[in-house]
Amino acid sequence: MQELQKLYDRIVQRANINLRELEFDVNPYVQNLIPFEQMVKFYAFFGISPHHPLNFQFKHSNLAGSYFLGQCKITNSLLYKSDIRGDELKKKGDIFQYQNFEIPVSRDEEIYIQDSMLIKTLVHNYSHDPETLEEFFIRNTVAANYANIHGSPSDGSFVGSFATVDLTTMRDCVIGNFAYIQTGEISHLYIAPGTIWIRNPDEFNFVYKHPIDALNDYIYFKSGVPPRGIFIDFVEDRKEAFQRVFDVVNIEHSTPVPSSASLDRYAVNKPPTHIGENVLVSQRAYLQNAWLGKGANAQENCYIINSRLEGNNVTAHGAKIIGADLGTNVFVGFNSFLRGAAGKGLIIGKDSIIMPHTIIDVRVPLDIPEGHLVWGMIKSESDLTRHSIPIEDFSKINSSFTMGSMFFEGNGGSFIGAFRDRIHHILEANGAFFDGSEKKGHAQKNQFISFNTLQPYPEGKYKGLYPTISIKP
């Protein structure tokens, strides 16, 4: 156990050195978040299949409860119940398009996590940074419970609970709880909790801030206080269901799964559930009385409960949909929390975009018309009018626009276009458009993954540390 403690100290110190300008000390945040004495009880696991790259390198790290797929290199790090997917990385020979540059990828990209501590964090997708095409690095970084590092290289940063950094390279930054950042490149910034910030220089800039008092009911996490609130309670209340999934070597789900779809062996599936054609249910997703139409997906850490998704729905990482009916093509962004009134109170019309980190939590029925852009915190009908707009109207903005505490400047059409392109890409990558032979995506490729478990040294000086492991084709 000594080595594990030393590793923890080293990571904290390295993060703090990077964050000295912000006078930020990560230690009181995370010192009690990893149950050191229990670290030997959780196994790490990795998937192999003929459809995914395979290159795992684990060295001097704790990987308790973490999952790996694709290509990942982990050194001197603590990854506690994290989820690292290196199956969407760039390949040698690819051409990376960035503005007017066409940059050749010179070797297979890998996710490289070094001197970092990730707690229940998702790391996924390829790095969108044109400066480091072959390495999606996470260094000297500490990320708290249910953070989301998506295509975002990071150095010397702290990512708060339920925060998402998306397609952004960050250096020496602190990202507050439930903040969502998609800004290309940032450094030496403190981002307040609940900030939603999407920026494409020269094109558009979208900023919204969740009301902090209301947000604190959902997620509250400060120096010396472990994360708490509705989000944490929600996840903790369903933890038991995952226990069974991890306790057995093989699991048979009782729901029929079409040959074009996949329901992960590490997902929780509480019937009645319906899995349509081309549906992807990822590992650590949770389905309970859920109807998923053709091409819908439930990504990692999603919860879909008492809900119906008509088809081609993206439920991005960490999104929670409870008691809602979603029309076709409705997109629900990262970590959004949608909870209808008892029963089936929430209806979202087709083609609507629920922006990342949106909270819709209503006690009375609510009907969101089709084709709307929705953001922020919505707890009533009147909140909805101040946090949504027809996509058609938004597309016409070409200077600036304010609604409640949302501020937008730039080209609305370009903003919506970027969203639509991305949604299309996500559906494509996840296999929603599979036609029986072409256009395979994760839904089809994930059917044939075999899972392998790894455990740390159970005793002695290296207790809790994993041996040095290399796995290649």
Added chain:
Amino acid sequence: MQELQKLYDRIVQRANINLRELEFDVNPYVQNLIPFEQMVKFYAFFGISPHHPLNFQFKHSNLAGSYFLGQCKITNSLLYKSDIRGDELKKKGDIFQYQNFEIPVSRDEEIYIQDSMLIKTLVHNYSHDPETLEEFFIRNTVAANYANIHGSPSDGSFVGSFATVDLTTMRDCVIGNFAYIQTGEISHLYIAPGTIWIRNPDEFNFVYKHPIDALNDYIYFKSGVPPRGIFIDFVEDRKEAFQRVFDVVNIEHSTPVPSSASLDRYAVNKPPTHIGENVLVSQRAYLQNAWLGKGANAQENCYIINSRLEGNNVTAHGAKIIGADLGTNVFVGFNSFLRGAAGKGLIIGKDSIIMPHTIIDVRVPLDIPEGHLVWGMIKSESDLTRHSIPIEDFSKINSSFTMGSMFFEGNGGSFIGAFRDRIHHILEANGAFFDGSEKKGHAQKNQFISFNTLQPYPEGKYKGLYPTISIKP
């Protein structure tokens, strides 16, 4: 699956080339013994702990259901439900004593299995060959169900079902079913089924042959016919009990285990059972209504049912003890099958040595007096008189001696001395003499093993093959 089939063909061909002089074709023996289509269903597993060396290298092999501990390098091989223990290997710097030679070990020994097919085979201990101190090799070798390759390097050989090769280097040999060989070095020999042959040049030579017709009831395995008989039925009848053990990630045995003892997580334990101090129950051992006194052990593939072992009992790999009471220090050798009459019909007095591959299968109560050497096939009281002798008497032989179909020449005292030394060494290695702080052995060291699982490619060209894996400290 193509690659797996190619691998099978390659191994069979290599074995056959080596065995051409004996005109032996291994193919009709083994072609139906590995369920190719099921190979993706069984996981391989390996143990890590602070008390064992760690160096696993797996390459272009199928490892379905196999277990690895210590140091093992596997290349181009099919290891189906085998058990490879590299935790008793020689270490760099050790001095290997052989006759008048004192040979320094120049690097850590490893078990190296190459171009071989092992089916439910146990491979264990360090190589006793003074010519290849650092490599315990098994090459171009095919071993059938429940064979036992113990400290025995092998090249170009076929080992029959329930056969044991012990402390012997063999080249281009065929070892018949249930034969037991401990002869130092052999080549280009065909050993008939049921042969028990223990030879130490210049010291002694022990030869016994089981009556072949009677043996065929226990194990019958010929070209084109899968192994069958009482041994196979016995093992198959208890297969279900192991299923549960392999289906869950963690298992809690209900029997109390003293802090000086260990009951493996992959053993079957059917109470009432008693685990005394310093007891070792290895993985794939089977206990049912079994009482194990201080320092007793149940090694891999053992079955102890309705029996009581008073203490310091060795139950060597694959031995089966059913309905028997064993006094202290009774040794039961490899693959012996001891079955008393219904209930508690068989009593074996203290300090007796049941030689490897002994069959005692009686319908009426039988009492073996203390201090006896026992061998061969015993189905009645009168058989016992022709297959046993007081150890004291045997020790006095110094020329030659015949009893029934047993022939001995050489020094009886030296033969018994070698046995006694080895029994003492086995008890010591297994931790029977642990005094609370010193003399730790497997019973104490195996308490803290964490188990890790590996699975093969589930689909595609490489279906059934495992990726290239390296695991080091």
